[in-house]
Amino acid sequence: MNSSSWLWRTIGISSVLATLLLLAGFLYAVKDVIAPASGNPWVSTPDGSLSNAAPTTSAKEYNIVSLGDSLAKGTGDDTGQGFVRRAVTELQKVQKLPVKLVNNLGVNGMTTKGLLPTLNEEGVQYVLRNANVILLSIGGNDLFQGAQNVQTGKALPTYKELSSEVEKASLRLKQIVDKIHEINPAAQLVYVGLYNPFNDLKEMRIPGNQAVAEWNLRASEILNTYENGRVVSTFDIFTGNTKKYLADDHFHPNDEGYQYIAERIVQGLR
Numbered sequence: 042m043n044s045s046s047w048l049w050r051t052i053g054i055s056s057v058l059a060t061l062l063l064l065a066g067f068l069y070a071v072k073d074v075i076a077p078a079s080g081n082p083w084v085s086t087p088d089g090s091l092s093n094a095a096p097t098t099s100a101k102e103y104n105i106v107s108l109g110d111s112l113a114k115g116t117g118d119d120t121g122q123g124f125v126r127r128a129v130t131e132l133q134k135v136q137k138l139p140v141k142l143v144n145n146l147g148v149n150g151m152t153t154k155g156l157l158p159t160l161n162e163e164g165v166q167y168v169l170r171n172a173n174v175i176l177l178s179i180g181g182n183d184l185f186q187g188a189q190n191v192q193t194g195k196a197l198p199t200y201k202e203l204s205s206e207v208e209k210a211s212l213r214l215k216q217i218v219d220k221i222h223e224i225n226p227a228a229q230l231v232y233v234g235l236y237n238p239f240n241d242l243k244e245m246r247i248p249g250n251q252a253v254a255e256w257n258l259r260a261s262e263i264l265n266t267y268e269n270g271r272v273v274s275t276f277d278i279f280t281g282n283t284k285k286y287l288a289d290d291h292f293h294p295n296d297e298g299y300q301y302i303a304e305r306i307v308q309g310l311r
Contacts, residue, residue: 102139103132103310106146106172108221109156112233113147113178117293123147124233124294125176127303135307144168152182153213160220169224174310178233179217183210184256185238185249185292197239200248207252211259218263218270230270231306232260236279238292250280273305 107113107125115123122130125145132140146165148155156179159165169175184206185198221230234257239245253276264270278301279286279294286298294302 101136102141103129103136103174104141104143104172105129105174105176106143106168107176107178108146108169109178110147110151110180110182111149111293112181113151113176114145114149115147115299116149117288117290118296118299120296122296122299124178124299124302124306127300128176128306131303131307132310143172147178150182151179152186153179153210153217154183156217157213157220160217160224166224169221169228172225172228174229174231175221175225176231176233176306177217177221180210180214180256180260181235181292183213184235184252197242197244198248200251203248203252204255207256207259211256211263214260215263218267222267222270226269228269229310230264230267231309232264232270232272233302233306234260234272234274234276236275238279238283238287240280241283271309273302273309275302275305278302278305 105125105128107123111117112123113125115121115125123145125147126142129140129142132138146159146168160169184203186206218230218232221228235253237245237249237253239249242249257272257274257276261272264272278298283291286294286301288295288298
């Protein structure tokens with residue numbers, strides 16, 4: 042009799058516990074439907090499996106360095122931004138990603154001959170290694186070193202003289218590009234192509250355009266040897282628009298000219 046009583050008592054307790062457990066599950070399900078949780082702790086991984094880790098964003102950060110001549114520095118821009126800071130601003134608008142200007146190493150009057158030895162300086166190499174985008178502007182002073190003759194009235198360079206300079210300076214450009222790639226092979230190297238600032242002068246229109254076209258072709262061949270190299274074209278921006286997009290010195294871009302170059306750079310980085 043005692044054994045039978047104990048058995049029925051055990052069965053009764055188990056039934057009550059099972060009922061309570063089912064009731065709790067029912068109430069939890071109702072709560073989840075009426076007031077679902079604000080977040081899902083389970084996220085799908087790229088391979089389709091599930092993980093209880095929080096979702097992460099693979100954010101890319103642009104660390105930009107500019108290198109080269111007065112265009113890299115931004116000479117002629119009344120705001121002082123040049124194409125470098127304008128490119129940073131435009132990139133922030135388009136990409137919505139962290140963008141930082143690490144350093145601007147642009148120097149007025151810099152030539153390919155002057156830039157080459159600076160790439161061996163420890164400080165310059167340190168800056169370049171900390172960038173993943175390197176903006177390079179060089180060659181304009183090599184090609185148009187007689188630009189001051191426009192103001193003095195002296196004889197302007199002939200196509201033969203310009204072409205000879207293209208030949209010599211493009212060899213140095215290749216050394217520059219090779220050295221930059223050696224210092225930082227992972228960075229995107231963006232070279233800003235040349236334009237003819239004297240396109241509106243009859244004596245310099247044809248020889249200047251021919252020399253610039255020759256230079257830009259050489260630059261493209263050099264940059265294209267590297268996967269991360271690219272050339273931004275500027276020739277068409279200023280052709281027929283020198284009065285509109287050049288500064289008063291008839292050589293450097295003005296605010297609008299630099300803005301167009303910056304937009305081209307950003308398009309190339311997408």
